[in-house]
Amino acid sequence: MISTTIDGGILAVLADNPPVNALGADLRAALHDAITRASGDPAVEAIVIGCAGRTFFAGADIREFGQPQREPSLVALIAAIEALDKPVVAAIHGTALGGGLEVAMACHYRIATTTAKLGLPEVKLGLLPGATGTQRLPRLVGIEEACRMAVSGDPVDATTAARIGLVDRIVEEADPLPGAVAFARERAGKPFVRTRDRAVAGEAEAIGDYFERNRSKLRGLDAPVAIRRCLEAAMALPFDEGVAIEREGFVRLRDGDQSKALRHYFFAERAAAKIDGLDAAVEPLPVQKVGVIGAGTMGGGIAINFLVAGFDVVIVEQDQQRLDAGVALLRDNLAKTARRKGLAADRVDAMMARLSPSLSYEAVADCDLVIEAVFELMDVKKTLFATLDGIVKPGAILASNTSYLDLDEIAGATGRPDSVVGLHFFSPANIMKLLEVVRGARTSERVLATAMQLARRIGKIGVVSGVCYGFIGNRMLAARQRQAMKLIEEGAKVIEVDRALTDFGLPMGPFQMTDLAGLDIGWDPRTSAGRTIRERLCEAGLRGQKNRRGFYDYDADRNRNPSPEAEQIIRRFAEDNGIGQRAIGADEILERLLYPMINEAALILEEGIAQRASDVDVVWVNGYGWPAWRGGPMFWADSLGLARVVEGLRHHAASLGPDFRLSNRLVEAAASGAPLC
Ligand code: T1G
Numbered sequence: 001m002i003s004t005t006i007d008g009g010i011l012a013v014l015a016d017n018p019p020v021n022a023l024g025a026d027l028r029a030a031l032h033d034a035i036t037r038a039s040g041d042p043a044v045e046a047i048v049i050g051c052a053g054r055t056f057f058a059g060a061d062i063r064e065f066g067q068p069q070r071e072p073s074l075v076a077l078i079a080a081i082e083a084l085d086k087p088v089v090a091a092i093h094g095t096a097l098g099g100g101l102e103v104a105m106a107c108h109y110r111i112a113t114t115t116a117k118l119g120l121p122e123v124k125l126g127l128l129p130g131a132t133g134t135q136r137l138p139r140l141v142g143i144e145e146a147c148r149m150a151v152s153g154d155p156v157d158a159t160t161a162a163r164i165g166l167v168d169r170i171v172e173e174a175d176p177l178p179g180a181v182a183f184a185r186e187r188a189g190k191p192f193v194r195t196r197d198r199a200v201a202g203e204a205e206a207i208g209d210y211f212e213r214n215r216s217k218l219r220g221l222d223a224p225v226a227i228r229r230c231l232e233a234a235m236a237l238p239f240d241e242g243v244a245i246e247r248e249g250f251v252r253l254r255d256g257d258q259s260k261a262l263r264h265y266f267f268a269e270r271a272a273a274k275i276d277g278l279d280a281a282v283e284p285l286p287v288q289k290v291g292v293i294g295a296g297t298m299g300g301g302i303a304i305n306f307l308v309a310g311f312d313v314v315i316v317e318q319d320q321q322r323l324d325a326g327v328a329l330l331r332d333n334l335a336k337t338a339r340r341k342g343l344a345a346d347r348v349d350a351m352m353a354r355l356s357p358s359l360s361y362e363a364v365a366d367c368d369l370v371i372e373a374v375f376e377l378m379d380v381k382k383t384l385f386a387t388l389d390g391i392v393k394p395g396a397i398l399a400s401n402t403s404y405l406d407l408d409e410i411a412g413a414t415g416r417p418d419s420v421v422g423l424h425f426f427s428p429a430n431i432m433k434l435l436e437v438v439r440g441a442r443t444s445e446r447v448l449a450t451a452m453q454l455a456r457r458i459g460k461i462g463v464v465s466g467v468c469y470g471f472i473g474n475r476m477l478a479a480r481q482r483q484a485m486k487l488i489e490e491g492a493k494v495i496e497v498d499r500a501l502t503d504f505g506l507p508m509g510p511f512q513m514t515d516l517a518g519l520d521i522g523w524d525p526r527t528s529a530g531r532t533i534r535e536r537l538c539e540a541g542l543r544g545q546k547n548r549r550g551f552y553d554y555d556a557d558r559n560r561n562p563s564p565e566a567e568q569i570i571r572r573f574a575e576d577n578g579i580g581q582r583a584i585g586a587d588e589i590l591e592r593l594l595y596p597m598i599n600e601a602a603l604i605l606e607e608g609i610a611q612r613a614s615d616v617d618v619v620w621v622n623g624y625g626w627p628a629w630r631g632g633p634m635f636w637a638d639s640l641g642l643a644r645v646v647e648g649l650r651h652h653a654a655s656l657g658p659d660f661r662l663s664n665r666l667v668e669a670a671a672s673g674a675p676l677c
Helices: 025-039 074-083 099-106 121-125 133-141 143-152 158-164 177-187 205-213 222-236 239-254 257-271 297-308 320-340 345-352 378-389 407-411 445-457 473-489 494-504 510-517 533-539 564-576 586-606 613-623 633-640 642-651 664-672
Strands: 002-007 010-015 046-051 088-092 095-097 109-113 117-119 169-171 289-293 312-316 355-358 369-372 397-400 420-425 434-438 461-465 552-554 560-562
Touching (some): 002 025, 010 025, 025 046, 025 074, 046 177, 088 177, 099 117, 099 133, 109 158, 117 158, 133 143, 133 222, 133 239, 143 205, 158 169, 169 177, 205 222, 222 239, 222 257, 257 633, 297 312, 297 320, 297 345, 297 420, 320 345, 320 355, 378 397, 378 407, 397 445, 434 445, 434 613, 445 461, 461 613, 473 494, 473 510, 473 533, 494 564, 494 586, 510 552, 533 564, 560 564, 586 633, 586 642, 586 664
Parallel strands (some): 010 046, 088 109, 095 117, 109 169, 312 355, 397 420, 434 461
């Protein structure tokens, strides 16, 4: 757990608690013992605290929250470090985060490698820095920088850390220990200032200014409000009083719903990367050259992901005009992506140099992976895959970006079904983090492992899905959309249905989404006969945002107002179909939108389409904007109580329609009290 060496009066304490040196109880105890011994050892003139492995302490052990706390607490360990009458130097590499940075800030000096990052990400877990970080950080870097770091949760690099006063020296070596020992030797026997005794530079107004500038981002979140109180205390109160306010805020947040949801999500995201039952010996295939068929919005967005990640990309279109237009749009979006990622402008030219546009499928013959982003029509995809199968090299992977279609049927059009996989990107493909990795019945483990590794390499969050209509996310979305249409047929207003979800924390409601995607997706004017509200809206020329007329009317700035024309069409449809009208309350609207989603997810789990319930949460947080501070649909349902969900579904059975199938998995979990996650 820890090792100590002493050389010329300098004691080096090295912690080793893989994988990230989380400050769990055993490690805290071992460190506390080492510090106590060093304090009384006359041979020790100064102390260096560092970590083995890939990083300095990456924080408290998140798994311990909610468990009985074991002594010494992190606060006690930190106080013992700072109280030493010998200089203590932190040797930082990797990511000094959360409690890890709090330990470093209690040290009297901090040395960091050039690639080190330092931050207080607790706010991303719905927490606040609960081991005196809100009181020490302002004393080291001033209130303005401290506010930005603690409330955004974003780390700073070593250069910035040195500039703002968080780090005393940067060392070039990968291992900070030798530099830290040399620094300690310089400081041995000399006076030093404890962080707690420093004054806070800056004006308290900086706190309010920061919150004003970031109001929309912080709306609805508990942790930033609590952090603000701590920072204000750091400006106005003695250290120990500020620590007391921090402690009270930390405990309240730790035991609150938002932090439990965010901590659930933290582990859910990491669990999603794992493929259950995968033989550890399975090696992903090498992929360096990627072909993309289709240079439209999706194809261009997909290509950007691979260009930014350093791959060579071949992009193929049917005719020169489409190809030129697609490449031009790709370049524009690549430049925006580069700016968003803070990449230098000349990187765009270098990335574009790795793009090879072509009008011939032969151009992808030597690609390791070819992804299709062509029309969402089964015949088109099967014909394309049959053609590509005869062109691409043996062992090359063929991936479909289909959103709904049967991957097994597409794979059946090739002679290499074991090398066919689904890579379902979410639009805009170069921005949305989610990638549903669809595992066909015959997709090999090696191809699946390669696809999941590729997700990480292009900065996506990959979630494995089996084959069904809509996979995980869109299948649940379809269940919600069906209810949304029923609600407006029965008298609910479009804006009431949308507002029920936006008030819940989703970025948009069902009808805003439909207008954005386009009312006429999948609509065929040749067969349309006013049988549904959607057909009637399309027959009336409403297309959604694209022609500024949909469920809403849009002005030039895309500001929207409910469409009287759409409302009239909806009411007329209800009248023609003898559907009684009534006012429907927000609670019922929310239940009827979300409970069918939970049921559909339980069916998805029953059918083995998703590997685990928490994967469903990862899909919805990253693919549809489900607020992470609500954990995801599955975590939310568990927190609500599954029995309540089942009872609600039974209560609304009439409106759920004859095709609705209540999940046995959900009913059994509700009856047994076992959570889905
Ligand atoms: N506690 C427990 N386990 C952790 C952990 C942590 N703090 N951080 C990572 N892990 C596990 C993770 O679940 C995974 O496990 C493995 O380590 C590798 O992680 C009092 C209250 C450090 C940047 O929020 O940001 O201190 O899946 O896949 O991509 O004020 O981990 O292998 O079983 O993410 O290289 C504050 C959280 C805590 C940092 C490395 N600290 N961690 O990223 O690896 S609260 C954080 C990260 C706190 C104090 C407060 C990242 C990383 P498994 P990984 P990575």
